[in-house]
Amino acid sequence: MQPLLISQVSVVNSLGSGVEAMRRALRERRSGLTPCDFETARIDTYVGTVPVLDDVRVRPDLLDYDCRNNRLAQLCLEQDGFAGRVAAARDRHGAGRIGFYLGTSTSGLHATELAYRRRDPKTGALPADYRYAETQNAYSLGEFVRRYLGLAGPGFVVSSACSSTAKAFGNAARMIAAGICDAAVVGGADSLCLMTLYGFHSLGLTSRGPCRPFDVDRDGISIGEGAGFALVEKGDRARPGAVLLLGVGESSDAYHMSTPHPEGLGARLAMQQALDSAGLRPADIDYINLHGTATKTNDASEDKAVFDIFGPETPCSSTKGATGHLLGAAGITEAIVCILAIEGGLMPGSANTRSVDPAMRSNYLLENRQAKVTRVLSNSFGFGGSNCSLVLGVAQ
Amino acid sequence: MTRVFVEGVGLLGPGLQGWEAARRVLAGEEPFRPASTLIGASDLLPAAERRRTPVPVKLALAVGQEALQNAGRDAAATATVFASSSGEGEALHQMCEVLASAEREVSPTRFHNSVHNAAAGYWGIATRSQEASTSLCAYDASFPAGLVEAATQVVSWGKPVALIAYDQPYPEPLHSARPLLASFGAALVLAPDATRGASATFELAVLPGDEKPTGMSDSRLEELRLGIPAARALPLLEALARKTQGEVVLDFLTELQLRVTVSRC
Numbered sequence: 077m078q079p080l081l082i083s084q085v086s087v088v089n090s091l092g093s094g095v096e097a098m099r100r101a102l103r104e105r106r107s108g109l110t111p112c113d114f115e116t117a118r119i120d121t122y123v124g125t126v127p128v129l130d131d132v133r134v135r136p137d138l139l140d141y142d143c144r145n146n147r148l149a150q151l152c153l154e155q156d157g158f159a160g161r162v163a164a165a166r167d168r169h170g171a172g173r174i175g176f177y178l179g180t181s182t183s184g185l186h187a188t189e190l191a192y193r194r195r196d197p198k199t200g201a202l203p204a205d206y207r208y209a210e211t212q213n214a215y216s217l218g219e220f221v222r223r224y225l226g227l228a229g230p231g232f233v234v235s236s237a238c239s240s241t242a243k244a245f246g247n248a249a250r251m252i253a254a255g256i257c258d259a260a261v262v263g264g265a266d267s268l269c270l271m272t273l274y275g276f277h278s279l280g281l282t283s284r285g286p287c288r289p290f291d292v293d294r295d296g297i298s299i300g301e302g303a304g305f306a307l308v309e310k311g312d313r314a315r316p317g318a319v320l321l322l323g324v325g326e327s328s329d330a331y332h333m334s335t336p337h338p339e340g341l342g343a344r345l346a347m348q349q350a351l352d353s354a355g356l357r358p359a360d361i362d363y364i365n366l367h368g369t370a371t372k373t374n375d376a377s378e379d380k381a382v383f384d385i386f387g388p389e390t391p392c393s394s395t396k397g398a399t400g401h402l403l404g405a406a407g408i409t410e411a412i413v414c415i416l417a418i419e420g421g422l423m424p425g426s427a428n429t430r431s432v433d434p435a436m437r438s439n440y441l442l443e444n445r446q447a448k449v450t451r452v453l454s455n456s457f458g459f460g461g462s463n464c465s466l467v468l469g470v471a472q
Numbered sequence: 473m474t475r476v477f478v479e480g481v482g483l484l485g486p487g488l489q490g491w492e493a494a495r496r497v498l499a500g501e502e503p504f505r506p507a508s509t510l511i512g513a514s515d516l517l518p519a520a521e522r523r524r525t526p527v528p529v530k531l532a533l534a535v536g537q538e539a540l541q542n543a544g545r546d547a548a549a550t551a552t553v554f555a556s557s558s559g560e561g562e563a564l565h566q567m568c569e570v571l572a573s574a575e576r577e578v579s580p581t582r583f584h585n586s587v588h589n590a591a592a593g594y595w596g597i598a599t600r601s602q603e604a605s606t607s608l609c610a611y612d613a614s615f616p617a618g619l620v621e622a623a624t625q626v627v628s629w630g631k632p633v634a635l636i637a638y639d640q641p642y643p644e645p646l647h648s649a650r651p652l653l654a655s656f657g658a659a660l661v662l663a664p665d666a667t668r669g670a671s672a673t674f675e676l677a678v679l680p681g682d683e684k685p686t687g688m689s690d691s692r693l694e695e696l697r698l699g700i701p702a703a704r705a706l707p708l709l710e711a712l713a714r715k716t717q718g719e720v721v722l723d724f725l726t727e728l729q730l731r732v733t734v735s736r737c
Contacts, residue, residue, distance in 0.1 A: 077628075172680050172728075181587065188564070188646075192572040201645050208649040214559065214588050214609035222725070230678045230728060232610040232617035235559075235588030243606060250624040254474050256678055270571045275583030326604035330596035334584040345602055459584055460593025462605065 077353045079311035079320040080249055082468070083165070086158035087412050088148065089302030089399045090124030094155040099416050105444060107398050107427040109286040109298045114268045115186075121282040124300025124400030125268060126151070134220075141220040143184035143211040144301075149265040152303035153224055161307055162225045165259050169309075175257035176231030177247035178218050179240025179264035181404035181458075183233075184211030186269035217264060221305075229257045233264070235404065237458030238367075239326075240264060241304065242407025242466055246324040248308050258310065263408040265303035272299055272403060279334060281371050287401070289368035289394035289426050290375050290440045292433040297369045300400025304408035314471040319415045322451070322467045323354025329461025336374055340381025342463045343367075343455065347385050350453060350465035358386045360451050361467070363423045364438075365410045367455040368394020369401050376435065378455065383437040393441040397427035407456040407464065414452040414468050421446050473677055476623045477670035477737065479632065480543025481712060482535035482659035485509055485696060485703065491538060498706075498713035504690050509655035516598035524581055525594060526560045528640035531657040532591035533598060536636040539659035543632070544669050547599035550661070551625060551633045552592060554607040555618025557701040558652060559588045561642035591638065614639075615658070615704040616722045616730040622662055623676050632663040637702040653699030658709060666737055672712055675733040678724065685723045708732060 087094065090108025091101035101108065109122040132147040153159050166174060191206040210216055218233040234240045234247060241264040248260035276282050276297060287298035311320055327349065329342035336343070351358065364386065367378055375394075382392060395413050402409050417423055425443040432440050451469040481491045487506045488494035496502040513522055514533040525533075532554060540547045563586035570578055584590070589607035596605065604625070610617035615637045622635035638657035642650055663670060686707040688694040693710075696703045707720045711734045722730040 185564075188568055189571050192568040195572075195645060202649055206649055208646070209611060213557065213611055213650070215557070215611040215614075218610065228680065228728065230617075230620060230724060232608045232614070232621070234606060234608050236592065236605070236607045237587045237589055247606070247621060250628045251620075254624045254627055256474070256620065256624065270576075271567055271578075271583070271586070274571060274576055274578040275567070275580070275586070278578040278580040278583055326606075328592070328596040328602050328605045330600045330602050332597065333590070333593045334580070342602055458589070459587050460589040460607075461596050462589055462592065462607075 077249055077323060078253055079322050080308045081311050081314040082306050082319045082321060083309055084158055084161035084307040085412050085415060086152050086156040087304040087409060088126055088152040088155060089402060089409060090126060090300055091399060093151060101398060102424045103422060105425060105427055107286055109400055117270055117273045119273050119277050119282060120284055122286045122298045123268060124298060126301055138220060138223055140207055141210045141216060143187040144267040145184045145217060145265050146220045148267045148301060148303045149217055149221055150224060152305055158305055159225060162261060165307060166226060169258040171226055171228035173229055173258040174227045175229040175251050175260040176218060176222055176227055177244040177260055177262050178221060179234040179244045179404050180214060180217045180266050181235060181237050181240055182266060182269050182272060183214045184216050185271055187211035189270050225261060236462040237460060238403050238406050239456045239458040239462040239464040240404035240407060242456035242464035243326060245321055245466055246326055249321065249324060252310060260308050261305055262308055263305035264405055266402055266404040267301040283370060286428045287370035287396055288428045289370040289396050290432050290436055291429045292431050294370040294375060296371050298400040300402045302399060302402040302405045302409050304405060304412050306408065316471055318471040319418055320469055320471050322469045323350040325349030325353060325465040327463045331461055334459050336377045336457060338377055340377035342461055343378055343381035343457060344384055346463035346465040347453065350467045354467040356467060361390055361453050362449045363417050363452045364390055364392035365414050365454040366392050366394040367457045368396055370396060379436045379438050388437055389439055391423050391439050391441050391445060393424055393426045395424055397429055410454045411466055414454050417449045417452055418470050421449050423449065473675050474623045474627055475673055475675045476626045476662040477666055478660060478672045478674060479663050479667060479669045480539040480661040481709065482538030483709060484531060484535050485656040486654045491542060495713045498710045504692055506692055511655060521597060526562055526585050528560050528638055529591045529594045531640060531655055532636050532638040533595060535657035535659040536595060536634055539634055539661045543661035545632055545661055548601045551603040551631060552595060552605045553618050553622040553633060553635045554592045555614045555637040556639055557609055557611055557614045558639045558642060560585055560590050561640060561646055565643045565646055612701050613724050614701045616724045620676060620678060620730060626662050626664050630664045632661055635660045635662060637705055639700050639702040653696060656700040656702045658702055658705040670737055673735045673737050677731045679729055679731055680727055681729045682727050683721060686720045
């Protein structure tokens, strides 16, 4: 594929607000996971929360869109000078030439959960102030971001569970290649809600403590909330040293709704396609940011897939011990971890993992490693067997 | 300008029971007789999965399967784009109801069925397709968004892609907050080259504008077009059924439209 320039990113999650906060946390090997005290949830697990969300007020002209997810999106758009960089791109390309390809898994679902507690006792009707289109609908995030940034180009929201914001990079790459837009805002947000906490718990997939990816004693995920955005433009604008999206691979497991293929077949296809679309061989990759959710099945199948393609040498790790599993926002967040790895030579060691499962054969990092990193691969896999791998690299 | 070839269509809607029958209605050869959308059990899925399959998933599977059969394409080798505004409302409703109760005993099956890409997940299990699959939403513009995405996939990858648009009305109380007129699914198999099965080409252009979108001449079909996001496909399907050529304008986002030039081939 034609490389895309990633000209600006922004990020918010339990490690803090802004890229610098996440960089520092990864360097210090800090985890943002804390015992779950979200809302009325009574589940014995750890979560990654963004506590300042309660104080975020959405821009007055966008009040109809007020919900936890859009607050999180706005907080993120305010970080790292992101909105300003988009405004400059808008001046350069024209608002109509900037698209938006965003992802979320649960959108503003928490607003619906709250509305269901306030149903009319006689009729069962939802309260009059419930706003479906602006909160619950998967596109709520898309319209909120479009309006917030004043974009007029085409776009939509991808909702393919935990691969959503990784796949959004593919949408943007194709739209720009087809000439439908010149630049795009990619990324998205996923915020805590009761549905995911109780839902993953019902599947026996929530960890009792902070999640421990690839650990011999791993026992499930820690759900986190987070957002991330990237401004992407045609790669021919890239100066040496800039970070490029080089390849995207997408596949389906065709196996089970909530369990990954045991041999990691779909994961392998996605990684191989990402390498092929970047025109690279496995040995060209310096670091892999794994999906690494810390469930028994995900980590075992992902390890098989990674080992099959990359063998025992390529350093890899999951950063979900630090951030938690950000569900639909995992793809963009971990793409930003990869950008940090390229910019600062930091391959983050796995937070909370004590001893790597001896069944694992990949080169899993427990400690931070400092080295020259020029090309990286990031994995995001989701329910419904939706897989996406990204390859990022430095412009020569 | 993005150009793709149309190889096959699938359709299920009220009084539009499969493409072969609906084609005659849309071509004006037979009158439109409104009736409930009949969604049968999918024979694609193993019996155990079939029981657990939510209605909108069955709807998506049925129109997708019909379009691929009409195109003579192997589902296992075809990438898919699922476009839906509503997703799976029954699972959403049940989950929210349980979460508002004291017990909060959530069903794991309902939870995994509630994801927006449930149809894509079941499709993969049913067809064994390991090809790429995207599930997207643009509220009322989910169909044009899906069409643009599917077309750019076809052009980027040089391979056929099935676009499957579907919407299923929500149960109350969500229905009052987001009323959808009826169950409606439309699928198109799009290809990069003129194969023997291709009947028309679509040339897509996303342009600023807010002119009146192409409507349906039958007022009841127009009502469907306006009342269900997936039924925004109807003017294009009518052009295919009538073998007409020319421009079809679909509303996309505020002051943004998708213009599709339909040509015979």
